[in-house]
Amino acid sequence: MLKSRAGKQAWRRRSPAGAVRKAQPPGSVAVAPVVSVVIPVVNERRTIAQVIRQAFAVHRNTEVIVVANGTTDGSGKIAESLGARVLYYPEPLGHDVGRSIGAKEAKGSIVLFTDGDIVISFKDMVPLVKAVENGVDIALNSYLGPVDKMSVHGVVLAKHALNIALSRPELKGASMTAIPHALSRKALEAIGHEHLAVPPKAQAVGICRGLDVRAVHYIDVGRTNRIRRRRQGGDPLEGLIVGDHLEALEWYVRATSERGKKPDLTRVREIVR
Structure with a gap:
């Protein structure tokens, strides 16, 4: 799946174009969905049907x-x-x-995010939905990435570092950067759909605003990413995603204090100012 900084910037500069929707049958009565599953797609003909079938199975009332x-x-x-x-x-x-x-178009009280190029069983996505039904605001995949190596991938380090900076070290590398994850309607309104364009920033906003953020279920999405990186001869998105985490840290510092609510301990900075 393509991830583009240019795409993000273009979207921020303008409101998205109108959408084409499948029409409701004549005389049908629309029922508000409980779960909205959001799936971005770029040329996923090989997998999209399986992904959609699994998505519809997460709840009896799903869009x-x-x-x-x-x-x-x-x-x-x-x-x-x-x-x-x-x-x-x-x-x-x-x-x-x-x-x-x-997310902006979603009608459900729970919004679940997955991707069109990775088929994830509905059985693995249901725990995220149930966690939100039971009061969690942001239910994360507890996948941490490979951490048992001497040289750890930059994105994995960035995820851990951000959670530590946000005073949530117990989350380790769990992140809105990884799919699948689910948000309550309360979380979506508190964060703002526009911040979802930079997932680590959305996570920082949610934690800063007191939302209940938890890693609730392990789904190994790293296998597909490893295959993709081997085919591409490395990870072309590493710098982009690390940059997203730096943007999240910048937002958090601006929203809290110059040290992100961390104490100076024995330092007395005022003396040298």
Whole structure:
């Protein structure tokens, strides 16, 4: 799945274009969904049908929102044929921006995020939904990434460092950067859908605003990412995602104090000012 800084910046500069939706049958009565599953898609014809079927199975009252951005392989039409609500954008926006757009359109009291290129069983996503039903505001995948190496990936380090800076070290590397994760309607309103375009920043906003953020269930999404990195000869997104974490830290410092609510201990800075 493409993730694009340019896509993020373009989306921030303008309101998203109108969306194309699958029409309701004549005379049907719309029922407000409990769960909205948001799936950004760029040319995922091979997997999108399986992803959507699993998404619809997470709750008996579910809507599936597919954000088809820059898609040219018919993924959107497949999604429509399976009952998903499809939002079309001609350019690739990046999957974080896609989540932000989908969240804005979501009607459910719970919003679950996953990706169109990774098939995750509904049995692994249901615990996230149930956690939110039971009062958790942000239910995270407890996948931490590979931490048992001498040289740890920069994104893994960034996730751990951000949670420590946010005074939530028990979260370790659990992050809104990883899918799947679920938000309550309260969390979505407190964070703002626009902040979802930078997931670590959304996490910082949520924690800073007192939301109940927990790592609730382990889903190994690293296997697919490892295969993708091998094919691409490395991780082209590492710098971008680390930069997202730096943006999150900048927001947190501005929202709290110059040391992010951390004490100076024995330092007396005022003497040298």
